[in-house]
Amino acid sequence: KHGILSRKSHAEMDGKRTPRGRRGWKKFYAVLKGMILYLQKDEYKPDKDLSEVDLKNAVRVHHAMATPACDYSKRPNVLKLKTSDWRVFLLQAPSEEEMMSWIFRINLV
Ligand code: I3P
Helix, strand or coil: CEEEEEEEEECCCCEEEEECCCCCCEEEEEEEECCCEECCCCCCCEEECCCCCHHHHHHHCCEEEEEEECCCCCCEEEEECCCCCCEEEEEEEECHHHHHHHHHHHCCC
C-alpha cells in the first residue's frame, strides 16, 4: 500500500514526549512494504535507491498498533500509530477511507 501521509512525532523510542522543535507536521509519500512503513520525501520509484533520510524516517510496524486518533481534533483523518518500541506518531491521510485503509493494513502486519 502507498499514498500521501503527513506525520507528526508525538513520542520517542523511550516513550518520552517528542521535544518542541521536532513536533511539526511533515508530508511524505508513504509506502508499506513488509513490516516497514517507509516515509519518503518523493514518490516511490522502483528502480531508485532510498536516500539516507528516507531510511531514517522508516518505521518498523511489526507489532505496532494503529487506531483513529479520536483525541486529536486539529486535523481530520488522523490515525495514531504506536510502535513496539514505544514511539507514537500521528499520521494524517487524505480521506477517512484512506485512514481506515492504513489502519487496517498496519494492524495486519
Ligand atoms: C510544533 C508544531 C506542531 C504543533 C506542536 C508544536 O512546534 O507547531 O504543528 O502541533 O504542538 O510543538 P515545532 O515544529 O517547533 O516542534 P499541532 O499542529 O498538533 O498543534 P504540541 O507541542 O502541542 O504538539
